[in-house]
Amino acid sequence: MTGSEKQLRGLLAEFGSTDVLLRAAERVRDAGYTRWDAHTPFPVHGLDEAMGLKTTKLSWFVMACGLCGAGGGLLMQWWMNAVDYKYIISGKPFFSIPASIPVMFEITILVSALAAFVGMLAFNGLPELYHVVFTSRRFVRATNDRFFISIESADPKFDAVTTASLLTSAGAAVVEPLED
């Protein structure tokens, strides 16, 4: 801790409704900002386009994990029952595809679901218990009934004055600095 001086980390703008937020997000996007985000109490439809977000690669990750689960599940049953420890049960073959399908299916689902859940958290950088937006007292309403746009000072286009005026002219009810 070198001192109590706080550094400007970005700006937080509050909006009253989704319409204003969507239009403001389009303006921030068109102004060329890259390190910014919108914060909403629920997923607002159309906001991904308004922010210019690309579709996440999470689905591909889940599919890859699911295929590994399917292959791994089949391999496991073959190796355990037909290679490593063979035993005869009611004259059934040591290994057969039909008898292996239920367990293979369940493992595929399990691994894919774990990939979707853990992958979502990892891609989102969660858990992340501290973030500068939490320093704002207004921000508690981002999980309730208000809509926010935060622009980081690390953004190459960021300028405390022009960025603030962009947000104000885009319809922000309040624009405040984020410091920590």
Next chain:
Amino acid sequence: MSTALIDNTYKDPAVRPTLVLGGQDFTSITEKVCGIVEAPKPPRIWYICLAVAAGLTGVLFAMVGYLIVTGVGVWGLNIPVGWAFDITNFVFWVGIGHAGTLISAILFLFRQKWRTSINRSAEAMTIFAVVCAGLFPAIHVGRVWLLYWVFPVPNQMSLWPNFRSPLLWDVFAVSTYMTVSLMFWFMGMIPDIATLRDRATTRVRRIVYGLLSLGWRGSNRQWHRYERAYLMLAALATPLVLSVHSVVSFDFAVSQVPGWHTTIFPPYFVAGAIFSGMAMVVTLLVPARQLFGLKEFITLHHLNNMNKLVLATGSMVGFAYGIEFFISWYSGNPFERFAFMNRALGPYWWAYWIMVICNVFVPQVFWSKKARTNLWIMTIVCILVNVGMWFERFVIIVTSLSRDYLPSSWGYFKPTWVDILTMAGSFGLFLTLFLLFLRYLPMIAMAEIKSVMPQAGLEHGAHAGHGQYWGEIPHQHEHQFDELNGVKR
């Protein structure tokens, strides 16, 4: 409350019914749902219910302890009836869970927006039901300390489980189901727990909800991946839920006992599972919405829809009962024929007819809209359906085992007091968990409800005309349902 509730059970195909009544906005939804968790004290009846449920849970633990210390001989099992209350309870509880996944995953894929008011509590019910279900196979093995043998864990005997057995498929199906349901439920709750965190007034709440919310900040970059993950979990849970009760039915169908060895079992078990689970959702939500004043969220429209599902699945189950009889006659197999005649007219005839009356005849009252929208009628019907579905599993398991091929090995199962108290105790555990959930976690998915409200602005921009619009009803119907909804004007 002075606002009149619209009769949103009226179906005009051109107009989508309003999902949240009482002129709510985002703020009032947060206040209402968080208010339940944040109230200094829950209603007195909550304490009474919890005391009873926790007492029964204590009985369950005592019975399980007694069983482990003494052995499975404390149950009424014999040869030939080696499975009775234990596996009946297992199949019953797994089945209960299925409705939660139907509501949360299948209705999500079908874009049934009405699910948003009930999916959280239905998913919670799923998890608590699977907890109860998992208990029974675990304790019925006798030497519970060797239970890990069912998992492919490397051990000192270098022995692996037998993957050719349906019982092992069941281990994988149920444990996958539990894990996936838990993830789905928890993930759905993260944004709502963040709401509780942001409103927390005490240190304990701030820390507990803060940790559970994982630092969620409603960022749209996060929402984007979150929604994608949610969609994928729904798409994965849908085939999973259909597979779970199918695999449970393989425990019977793959064996060669007359009355079990039936190809109709997988779809018949899945329909029965959803039937009993829907009935359980209604049984739990009717008192919960009265108790916590959630009539504007869990409206008669929701209950009406669920009762229609009870009627539909109940009729499928009734059809399956008929087909079972037809096939046993048509197969020409004397053992099959005997097994089914014995079910209806043999020593367990009373169980069979309880099952038929409760599952096939009673739900038929739901053809009438009056019955579907009357809280007392639906509660009674749904409780009877649960009784009937418990007996269905009992009938399938016990009648088939008690009379197999050789008359010299026939037997009769009578439950002991331990059997009965263990079953009653499992209801205690289920209700205890559900009551704690109602009090400490957001029982309504706030973020999801907000996203289907007219104020969410779906008519704008890229989504105009995408069928996502949930606006006001243009010409509101005049029928007032005040009395039914218990609203004083």
